[in-house]
Amino acid sequence: MIRKLAKAAVAGMGALIFPDKCLGCGKYIKKPTENPLSVCFCLTCLGQGMPVFDHPFCPACGRCFESGPDHLCGACLETPMAMQSVRAAFVYKGMIQRALGLFKYQSKLSLARPFERHLFQAFATHFDMDHFHLIMPIPLHGSKAKKRGFNQSYFLVRNFPRLYKDAYDRPPPWRIDISGLARVRATISQTGLDHKARKKNLTQAFACPNPARIKGKHILLVDDVFTTGATCDAAAQTLLAAGAAGVSALVLARA
Ligand SMILES: [Zn+2]
Ligand SMILES: [Zn+2]
DSSP states (O other): OHHHHHHHHHHHHTTOOOOSBOTTTOOBOOOOOSSGGGGTSOHHHHHTOOOBOOSSBOTTTOOBOSSSSOOOOHHHHHSOOSSSOEEEEEESSTHHHHHHHHHHHSOOGGGHHHHHHHHHHHHHHHSOGGGOSEEEEOOOOHHHHHHHSSOHHHHTTTTHHHHHHHHHSSOOSSEEOSSSSEEOSOOOOOTTOOHHHHHHHHTTOEEOSOGGGTTTOEEEEEEEEESSOHHHHHHHHHHHHTTOSEEEEEEEEEO
16 A cells, blocks of 8 residues: 555656755755655755654654653643644654745745645554545634635645545545634734643634534544644634544644
8 A cells, every 4th residue: 555655656746847956955856766755855855854753652642752662641641632643744853844844934835745645645654544524724814824825734635535546546535624614813923932822822713614514523634733732732622612523633744
């Protein structure tokens, strides 16, 4: 299956007009490898660290540990999150941190496709994909989306149905839902706020305009970065309050 996924990822590259210069160092990229990100970064830059999210980690929040078996982390034992589980494609450090900055704040949209493929592989690796009914990118508030021009989380999943079909030869049991969850209040930037302040900032930031569509559904939230998890957890709380059966999160990079 993984090989099939990798094959699909490389096949998808053919149609892509990718930058021939490395987004990291500016040097020309010789030949893309099987790593989807090799169309945007040279091998030297990739070698500087695209740490893949892997065991051991906390089965709930996905916090990675240096060694030992998987176990619930202290934070989850103390205050469990609303989400059942959080998984990621990468650990948020090194080149991936830089690449995400380029994607989000400098609109390097050539990264969307490789990111999406890595995220899809993480979805296949860490979740029972057929468990979900809806995949929901975390929405941006209207004013923020307008300023940026795009919702980075939607760009990470918009081709998931096709990737699933290519890998499994059948249509996915879930669909991408971009209107079931709305951002109703603009939050100030979370950067620089401590955990408590973040949580307060996010209170009532989300709403479900149509709870009938949410009721009884297993939902996978998708976001680009997971640091404290306050954003995803606020969204999950809103969805559960609207009647969702369960909420998990898949992110590109987990701090
Ligand atoms: Zn480079
Ligand atoms: Zn945890």
